[in-house]
Amino acid sequence: MSTDGLIVVDKPGRMTSHDVVARIRRLARTRRVGHGGTLDPMATGVLVIGVGRATRLLTYVIGAGKSYTATVRLGQSTVTDDAEGEVTASKPADAVTDEAVRAALADLTGEIDQVPSAVSAIKINGQRSYHRVRQGESVDLPARRVTVSRLDLLAVRRETPGVVDVDVAVTCSSGTYVRALARDAGRALAVGGHLTALRRTAVGGFALDEAATLDELEQRAPEVVNLPLPAAADRFFTRRDATADEARILSHGGPLAPAGIAGPYAVFDPAGGLVAIVSERDGRARAEIVLAPA
Numbered sequence: 001m002s003t004d005g006l007i008v009v010d011k012p013g014r015m016t017s018h019d020v021v022a023r024i025r026r027l028a029r030t031r032r033v034g035h036g037g038t039l040d041p042m043a044t045g046v047l048v049i050g051v052g053r054a055t056r057l058l059t060y061v062i063g064a065g066k067s068y069t070a071t072v073r074l075g076q077s078t079v080t081d082d083a084e085g086e087v088t089a090s091k092p093a094d095a096v097t098d099e100a101v102r103a104a105l106a107d108l109t110g111e112i113d114q115v116p117s118a119v120s121a122i123k124i125n126g127q128r129s130y131h132r133v134r135q136g137e138s139v140d141l142p143a144r145r146v147t148v149s150r151l152d153l154l155a156v157r158r159e160t161p162g163v164v165d166v167d168v169a170v171t172c173s174s175g176t177y178v179r180a181l182a183r184d185a186g187r188a189l190a191v192g193g194h195l196t197a198l199r200r201t202a203v204g205g206f207a208l209d210e211a212a213t214l215d216e217l218e219q220r221a222p223e224v225v226n227l228p229l230p231a232a233a234d235r236f237f238t239r240r241d242a243t244a245d246e247a248r249i250l251s252h253g254g255p256l257a258p259a260g261i262a263g264p265y266a267v268f269d270p271a272g273g274l275v276a277i278v279s280e281r282d283g284r285a286r287a288e289i290v291l292a293p294a
Contacts, residue, residue, distance in 0.1 A: 036061030
């Protein structure tokens, strides 16, 4: 099995994304491992891991849309906007109606300007925002435009006096903070809110039904890659098949004639090997990254 490729991992809770990368490095017996989009320690679900040359695909994976299931607790606000942080304010949410919850979620759907959670990895003057918060600083992050294409109400549960737990399904653009959606829904309903559960169900076209647990990967180590580099690129990008001459030119950094394909797209040689990820500009098809073996 190829040692260059992607692994779709079902990340367990209480592990950082870096913890998962460290485990895969040990299992795959290589240091060249990275992940395609951070999941908070509390969160579980799809974490795309790149091994070997496939780490160069991760920049595209990070920018892909993502889907989640989540639980929002109305009636409590926390410093982190999730259950990892201490409660900073409480207000009984028992009177909040299901109809009001649906309206609040609808207002957070579509293109919105979202202020990220202060306890986030966004850098301010070279230092992560969460470091500044933990040092006692007050952090005000600028809003950013994100797209929430789906924010569906799955269930409203009133099992604990004073709070209302709302289960939702979310599909959103890269850079969207589901924690911030929970916070903003609570603010809109004037009772506060935070995230108590988060499970990522998909990243781009990679979904939970093909994800492996760390225990499963442990059992088949070191052959942990389940999507070799060509198969991974074929899944994620539009495909262009090149002639042998075109593949040679491209592998040496040269341009090809355009094919009229919206990029970036993957170019394959006649044997099915991945040559490069390409985009078309100025009337030529040029490699963004060359992936053919040296």
